[in-house]
Amino acid sequence: MGKFIKDRKVQQDNWMPYTGLEDLATIPSGDIYIPFEEWHQNRDQLLQRNSRLGVILENTDDVAALIPDLERLDLIVLQFPKMADGRAFTQARLLRDRYGYKGEIRATGDVLHDQVFFMQRCGFNAFELRDDQDSATVLLAFDEITVIYQPATDEELPIWRR
Numbered sequence: 001m002g003k004f005i006k007d008r009k010v011q012q013d014n015w016m017p018y019t020g021l022e023d024l025a026t027i028p029s030g031d032i033y034i035p036f037e038e039w040h041q042n043r044d045q046l047l048q049r050n051s052r053l054g055v056i057l058e059n060t061d062d063v064a065a066l067i068p069d070l071e072r073l074d075l076i077v078l079q080f081p082k083m084a085d086g087r088a089f090t091q092a093r094l095l096r097d098r099y100g101y102k103g104e105i106r107a108t109g110d111v112l113h114d115q116v117f118f119m120q121r122c123g124f125n126a127f128e129l130r131d132d133q134d135s136a137t138v139l140l141a142f143d144e145i146t147v148i149y150q151p152a153t154d155e156e157l158p159i160w161r162r
Contacts, residue, residue, distance in 0.1 A: 003129040059087035080109035096123030
């Protein structure tokens with residue numbers, strides 16, 4: 001299991017990824033997250049579970065498709081397949097600012113030290129780190145920038161209005 005930061009603290013990740021929902025009776029108990037496509041195919045049965053639910057999206061998936069279910073989903077995992085692909089930034093902003101999602105938004109994949117500050121500004125509050133990354137160094141990145149000019153999810157007013 002990789003390193004995990006949530007709410008600016010190193011924590012244990014209690015969520016389990018799960019795929020292959022051919023037999024819904026064999027889904028393990030506990031907190032699971034499943035691929036977006038499987039969520040849509042088995043939504044009604046999954047909503048009957050008593051455990052927490054999450055969904056992992058590709059960065060090409062439309063987050064608006066989750067609007068009817070946002071109150072039921074406790075976790076949304078957004079992927080950074082490579083450093084140069086920032087579509088998950090937009091997905092997080094839409095979830096937080098436009099659709100009002102209050103649950104955990106997790107960054108996974110190529111989550112880099114120099115981007116976690118900006119990910120947090122867009123609405124991410126959890127980060128799966130690669131094995132080659134140092135958690136302590138990544139935690140320092142949240143405080144590297146002390147003055148922010150633009151409004152974002154974490155600060156609605158631009159600096160000139162504060």
